[in-house]
Amino acid sequence: MKYFAVLTTLLLGATATPVRQRQTTQAKISGFSASTNTNGDGATIGYNFEIAGLVSTHCGYSDEISESKLPNVQQTLCDDPAVRWQFRQDPSLPGTQGRYRIVVIYTPTSGAGAAGFHEWAASDFPLDTDETVYQGASDFIVDMA
Template sequence: MKSFGILSTLFLTATAAPLAPRQEAIQTTNFSAATVQGGPGASITFDVAFPSGPSATCSYSDDTSGAALPDVSPYLACADDRVSWQFRRIVSRPGSDGFYLLVVRYSDGPNSRAGSKEWQASEFPVVVGEDGVQETVYSGPVDFPLANA
């Protein structure tokens, strides 16, 4: 009889708190980031798709950046203005290379959601182009999921 009571308690406890369904990942495709010192400046562009939500192209460009990629902050609107994003280099300790952080968010009332991606600075190497000019160019995968933020 004791074992029946224990099993009943375990069964009721397990069914009383169902696991929350896992959210599908936000997908980012066609990501590129580059800058040319003394050249056309910087550009960062990508497409993002929210499951059960919008898809949008997000982009930034300037003609003033040097060899380093600029921070895009505060949030910048994408082609669908319910989607916004920021891109920043985080240097946690003086003298360290730090890391880059992309945060993308979708805001439409109760359907709000955000995702993020971190990269080591080594994935954005400074290279010398054929013309001898330094460039920072993203060298990682162009398609990737965002972690829930």
């Protein structure tokens, strides 16, 4: 009977404890730009990434082989290697163009990192004759969890 009372107390105590949600941190992306070069001879994507009090770095990608469409960028390190990112256009659904997405991952040496993403409509990346130029806001917030 003693064991039952102790077990009941432990179980009730465990169910009364609120479940903590993982805290989110806001990261600021500023100066975001993305474009292909005229004549289809390369692409450039760049921005500054900051989590106040933790990290501030520049992230960028460029190539000389992309044509008029922005490339998918696999995980790439920023100037501060604690931050890595990737960029891609999601697959299209019938009758639509896929959304663009950037994913940013912050992994400090302490190991307790965070990740977040930002999405854009394809209309923010219009293809004009032979180049794509991002035309949305250059500064935005990414919720990192």
